[in-house]
């Protein structure tokens with residue numbers, strides 16, 4: 337039986353979503369996708385200096401899961417630096433810690449329980465579940 341995946345709690349979305357080597361057209365560069373939860377792992381471990389134990393608690397995931405996300409994130413950032421790739425930060429399985437949003441099924445439009453561990457819509461079975469964020473009544 338596959339283990340349920342938890343939504344990873346992210347406190348801050350990245351201020352910049354694309355890093356690109358200067359002076360080279362983007363279309364001739366390879367692109368690496370870093371998910372927002374991977375970005376959060378780097379922010380907590382390498383920027384804030386949290387232990388993996390504390391950082392995993394902040395993200396509401398197990399320590400082995402945090403360890404795996406951090407290793408993947410560091411590998412991607414390292415590859416981007418060494419090989420001169422575009423680094424794009426977006427997507428991933430996360431929700432925002434401040435609760436300023438709502439979890440919505442993109443196929444049937446139902447609002448879902450944000451504490452769910454499931455990645456499948458209970459109403460229509462879709463896996464296209466997305467976290468929408470609002471700020472001052474405007475979707476971000």
Ligand SMILES: [Zn+2]
Pocket residue numbers: 441442443444445446457458459460461462
């Ligand atoms: Zn649905």
